[in-house]
Amino acid sequence: MTNEQSPNHPISQALEKRIRVGIIFGGKSGEHEISLASAQGVARAIDRDKYDVVLIGVTKEGRWITGGNALQQLAAISPTPLLAPESESTNGAMSAPIASAELMPTATATSPLATIDVAFPLVHGPFGEDGTMQGLLELADIPYVGAGVAASAVGMDKALMKAVFRAHNLPILDWLVILRRDWNAQPDDTIYRIESVLGYPCFIKPANLGSSVGVAKAHQRDELKRALDRAAQYDRKLIAERAAQNAREIECSVLGNDEPIASIPGEVIPRREFYDYAAKYESDSGTELIVPADLAPELARSVQEIAARAFKAIDACGMARVDFFLERGTQKLLLNEINTIPGFTSVSMYPRMWQQSGVSYADLIDRLIRLALERHADKRRSKIAYEA
16 A cells, blocks of 8 residues: 555545535636636546536636636637537536635635635646746645646746756757847847847747747748747747757657656647647648657657656646657657646547547546645645754
8 A cells, every 4th residue: 555545644535525626717828718628628527426626717807707607607708619519518517516606816715716625727828827826826725736836937938948958958959038128129130140040940939828829930031020020929038949850740748746657649740831829729720630649669768758857857747748849851859848737628639648548538637636636745744944
């Protein structure tokens, strides 16, 4: 019997009763609609014999809402074609009773945050995936699914992420950090710097967004200028990155805390020039999601090894999806980025890769909740006051 299986262990005691899970979704980023779809997927698949669910929505203005079905309320405010109709539910979970309460943006004695046993944040992008939501939950002493404050912040900020990856000798593409202030004040110098260091083609990205929001590929100077203008609309810090040569896009899911495991890899085959927002979320984009990826066994193992190393490099926990480029000519594997709150619908790549690795969608949710409780119990072992 392991420590966690002991009947006196906090996790075992927590699992003896029905656990109240707060699914948090929406948010103030450009990935708001994707978050709603992820929340709908989890709410439908979660085991209602084990868990009671509190749906907690965050509007684009940052107002928190709950009561009744907060997911439907938020979808009405922010209509999105990404949400599947309730009639498509295979288990009727969305029509099951949903706990109701008033919500304040802090955990007071009467707020829903004070009544839940564990939080499942599914707020993608800034103000959710960047450590801010995690900081709130830490202050409220609430266990939560996914990476902690520091890992979330590093995973969200591509400039910090790449610096950490390089420090851990992980294979990455050459990049530059461009401040919006410098682009606005010294556009010619900025263009010269990018052209002389990276050349064309190159990618321009906001440093703190996901789902390819604000990302563009530049083949020449006019495209580069437009790409910088576009990315600067979303962030004060931009990333310019050398484009991988004739590359395949490979992904791998990671699950765990201090001893993470990696799924079998998958591959994204966009019909557009790269895997942009439209390719990810428009139903007629022609993008193919292949699981498992057609890789030689040794190469697949390399993907899994580097994915786990990237996960540990930023001190992630719970879940992450790690994205790669595989150059066709050289067969060189290049780490692109890590996503600490990946898309989580039943057809998203993170759960799909686990399904093909033998972990069902519902079981994945269950494992993540258990990992959150384990991580929280481990934190509580640390002293918070010095004793001479």
